[in-house]
Amino acid sequence: MEVVQTYQEKYNELLNQYHLYYDFLGDEELNFKDQCKLIKEMQRTLVRLEKIKNMNVADFLQPTTDYIIQKESELNFKPCQK
Numbered sequence: 001m002e003v004v005q006t007y008q009e010k011y012n013e014l015l016n017q018y019h020l021y022y023d024f025l026g027d028e029e030l031n032f033k034d035q036c037k038l039i040k041e042m043q044r045t046l047v048r049l050e051k052i053k054n055m056n057v058a059d060f061l062q063p064t065t066d067y068i069i070q071k072e073s074e075l076n077f078k079p080c081q082k
Contacts, residue, residue: 011049018045 021042
């Protein structure tokens with residue numbers, strides 16, 4: 001059970017980090033270069049969250065991951081791919 005708790009804590013930490021990035025992305029004063037860096041960090045965070053989820057430690061991680069995937073699809077990652 002202690003291992004599950006550790007995974008859940010790490011997952012929640014990464015999830016909070018992702019939400020902070022998502023909030024920053026809406027900042028109108030964010031320049032193009034910083035926006036791209038932020039998007040790359042968000043993508044890295046999503047990958048790390050996916051890795052934790054794929055360890056199949058606990059099923060209760062699933063709803064949160066679905067939410068993140070939904071949020072990711074709402075973001076436009078194309079501006080950095082000029």
